[in-house]
Amino acid sequence: MTDRLTVALAQLNPTVGDIAGNAALARKARADAAAEGADLLLLPELFLSGYQPEDLVLKPFFLDKLEEAASALAAETADGGPDVLLPTPWRGEGVKPRNAVLYLTGGRIETARFKHDLPNYGVFDEKRVFDAGPMPGPISIKGVRVGVPICEDIWTADVVECLDESGAEILLVPNGSPYEDGKEDVRIQLGVNRVRESGLPIAYLNQVGGQDELVYDGSSFVMNPDYSLAIQMPAFESAVSVAVFERTGDGWHCRPGDRVKPPERMESIYRAMTLGLRDYVRKNGFPGVILGMSGGIDSALSAAVAVDALGPQGVHCVMMPSPYTSQESLDDAAAACALLGVRLDEVNIGPAMKAFQDMLAPVFGDTESGVTEENIQSRSRGLTLMAISNKQGAMVLTTGNKSEMSTGYATLYGDMCGGYSVLKDIYKSDVFRLCEWRNEGLTRNDDPLLLGPAGPVMPQRIITKPPSAELKPDQKDQDSLPPYDVLDDILNCLIEREMSVAEIAARGHPPELVQRVWRMLDIAEYKRRQAPPGVKITARAFGRDRRYPITNGFRKIL
Known part of the structure; x- marks a missing residue:
């Protein structure tokens, strides 16, 4: 025996x-x-x-x-x-x-x-x-x-x-x-x-x-x-x-x-993002990634994950300022790239904005400037990144998070343009936590699986300043969205837990706000169908996990 x-x-x-x-x-x-x-x-x-x-x-x-x-x-x-x-x-x-x-x-x-x-x-x-x-x-x-x-x-x-x-x-x-x-x-x-x-x-x-x-x-x-x-x-x-x-x-x-x-929770999520990106890039034969570096928190975290996944030599950042880009954003983007040790180029999209304005003037006439013109800026950036990608071979890494993808606070063929996303299943609240963890958690980096530098990878100001798309003067995300801690709780209830409006309102959220967020979530489904793949983190990631119809009359009960 x-x-x-x-x-x-x-x-x-x-x-x-x-x-x-x-x-x-x-x-x-x-x-x-x-x-x-x-x-x-x-x-x-x-x-x-x-x-x-x-x-x-x-x-x-x-x-x-x-x-x-x-x-x-x-x-x-x-x-x-x-x-x-x-x-x-x-x-x-x-x-x-x-x-x-x-x-x-x-x-x-x-x-x-x-x-x-x-x-x-x-x-x-x-x-x-x-x-x-x-x-x-x-x-x-x-x-x-x-x-x-x-x-x-x-x-x-x-x-x-x-x-x-x-x-x-x-x-x-x-x-x-x-x-x-x-x-x-x-x-x-x-x-x-x-x-x-x-x-x-x-x-x-x-x-x-x-x-x-x-x-x-x-x-x-x-x-x-x-x-x-x-x-x-x-x-x-x-x-x-x-x-x-x-x-x-x-x-x-x-x-x-x-x-x-x-690993603890933040490290576990971060490592999942890093491994997912590394294997997607390497197994598909890309030489590296290129991303738009705005000076904001989403692009800073995406760049940090990319560097930890691929090394500084595998990451190319591009700052694409418009007339609405602040000097603070330019400085923060440059500082983050310096800390990460990556290449940073600048391509001003002002001429593209003017070209589209002139080209579309006969059609637009004297209509008031608004979301259309904001989206033209985002699409000019998407076109720029794709052109560089086509020329150099690196894959475009998108930088949108789950809170934005849930509510449609993203532009098709603009900031959604690219081959992969590491933040697609990360709520904005966790974006802040992950940045704090990465800035503070690696005082010395002797981990062979994380290829980036030890210590901070972005200025603290990127984490603490109010998020903004900077597509018009003095714009802030919370001009259009509820505070992210409120928004993310409602979204988690709607997406991961499939709760009703009444159940979510019982958690202390105004019913009209819950209904508004539910409507934003539903009508953005057509955008998500055209989004690039991204790392699954939560129990209900968009795509293979959560499958809702685009044509959906159920929202009419609101």
């Missing part, structure tokens, strides 16, 4: 569609596992294809290549090294493939287990591309009966109950669980629930890395039957930890191993 099983938990960063690159990562992890004397290597959910592969798995040629790569990896296990639990899409008996884990041992694919509970909510639509597998039984690995539920299979009790009743002794769970503010505690509680019900130790292995809007934060862990954490892996970075499971008189337990303290 085997009394020990040593498992290498490979918290890695695959790239969707890069089958050869992902297989190479698996080989490297297996070599590391062999060096640590591991019996088995566990990889994250759908590792060979990358997660989420979406409609790629409906392409037969893609499945052919996955089978070739999996067979090649299986053949390599004939060397006597660690066996492998390889998660991958796999052809099933039905029309669609299945979300699978292959057990590679002795030079072959010994068996497979399939995800039974396919998520179909929020950012997940696995029922669209996968067939569900049957209830899984354990796999005999080195004489140990190992249960391998896949991600969603442990979010309810049924699959683990089936594995327990089938004689499983250890649970190894490959996951593709995207980051969400506060989700670390949810996952731990999930582990507690399954351990309490089964009495089995559980290894929760999550992938790490950015994939379009989603960021996978890792934060993998091993929980023993007494609910203690034997292993806590780092957040937002690749790592391999070795879990040594031993049979004792009262069942299986994992020896204490690596335990890394999870």
Whole structure:
């Protein structure tokens, strides 16, 4: 009878569609596992294809290549090294493939287990591309009966109950669980629930890395039957930890191993933004990013995240003043760029404004100047940034936050123009908090994952001055919007919590204000459909998470 099983938990960063690159990562992890004397290597959910592969798995040629790569990896296990639990899409008996884990041992694919509970909510639509597998039984690995539920299979009790009743002794769970503010505690509680019900130790292995809007934060862990954490892996970075499971008189337990303290909330959000941007830029082959540097807080935070993600050499800032731009904004933009060590160019949009004014005069006639002329300024800036991007190849980084995107306080083809946004799911209230954290939290930067400078990255005045778009004289955001602490609370209630006007008003907000914000939120849906992707942070990010119709008569009840 085997009394020990040593498992290498490979918290890695695959790239969707890069089958050869992902297989190479698996080989490297297996070599590391062999060096640590591991019996088995566990990889994250759908590792060979990358997660989420979406409609790629409906392409037969893609499945052919996955089978070739999996067979090649299986053949390599004939060397006597660690066996492998390889998660991958796999052809099933039905029309669609299945979300699978292959057990590679002795030079072959010994068996497979399939995800039974396919998520179909929020950012997940696995029922669209996968067939569900049957209830899984354990796999005999080195004489140990190992249960391998896949991600969603442990979010309810049924699959683990089936594995327990089938004689499983250890649970190894490959996951593709995207980051969400506060989700670390949810996952731990999930582990507690399954351990309490089964009495089995559980290894929760999550992938790490950015994939379009989603960021996978890792934060993998091993929980023993007494609910203690034997292993806590780092957040937002690749790592391999070795879990040594031993049979004792009262069942299986994992020896204490690596335990890394999870980051606090602001650091966690900041790292998610940084990792999301870094992987979007690098995996899509951009040489860097370019952004408009206004001297305001949103562009300053976006620039800081970009520098921490890509290094100063990968960030190009452009100040684009108009006749309404204050000297204070010019000074603050220059000071922030100096602190970050990035290139700053200045392109005055005054001539573009005059050109549009002259060009449109026959159509506009003697109509009063207003929002149209303000939007022309924003679109002149968008055109400028896109021209530089086309010429130099860097991707335009947009700088709008969730409060603005919620209320439509943004200009299509203007400040919404670009390829990616790191603030898209960050409310303005948290923009201020993140700036304070970044200015104060890194007194010395010896973190290899943050490539920017230590210390402050923007003048304190950028954080404390009233926000303004500076599209007309003496303009302030709160001329058009409620105070951000009030606005963000109402928006959170409407978006994340789906509360009614009466429920929100009961929190102390005037009903007419709640109705006004609700209307702004609804009528801006057409803008959000045309916005670039951005890092998912909250439980209801715009795009794949929150899906509302553009043509929507429900707002007429207001």
